[in-house]
Amino acid sequence: MRRGPWRAVRSRAEELGLTPVLSHQIPLPGLQEPRSQLAVPLRARGRVLGVLLVESQHDQYFGYDDEDALMLLCGQFALALTLLQPAEVDTTSTIQSAARTATSGASVKLRRYANDNSIFLDGEYLIRGVAGAILWKLMREYVKNGRAEFTNRELRGS
Secondary structure, eight states: OOOSTTHHHHHHHHHTTOHHHHTTOOOOSSOSSOSEEEEEEEEETTEEEEEEEEEESSTTOOOHHHHHHHHHHHHHHHHHHHHHSOOOOOGGGOEEEEEEOTTTOOEEEEEEETTTTEEEETTEEEEOTHHHHHHHHHHHHHHHHOOOOOOHHHHHTO
């Protein structure tokens, strides 16, 4: 068994009696006995898309400069990956020029990405997740019915 990040997972699986599952193990790529490892996340737009793991046969092979260079490389690579993927835009829920401010009468454009409830205000990221879903619900009701007051019970149903 090679050393590395999977050693603990395999040991725990063996403790739980999952040895039949482990017998059909697909060999992992990489060195048989790595002496140094460095893992760098591929992170873009608030998501972790994967991890780059580099290994060496030498002790303490990777330094801070290596980590900095790989962080930069992985950031660019992750961003490129997200740009290559088609955007999941909830086109039926795009609100354009709908929310008016009370003082200036100016309008803004809100866009929601349904896969993670990301909300963009005039093309700039604003919020995502549960808070994004709630904001989207409030804005839809405001535009559709002019409502500006809501109960907590209504919002929990988002």
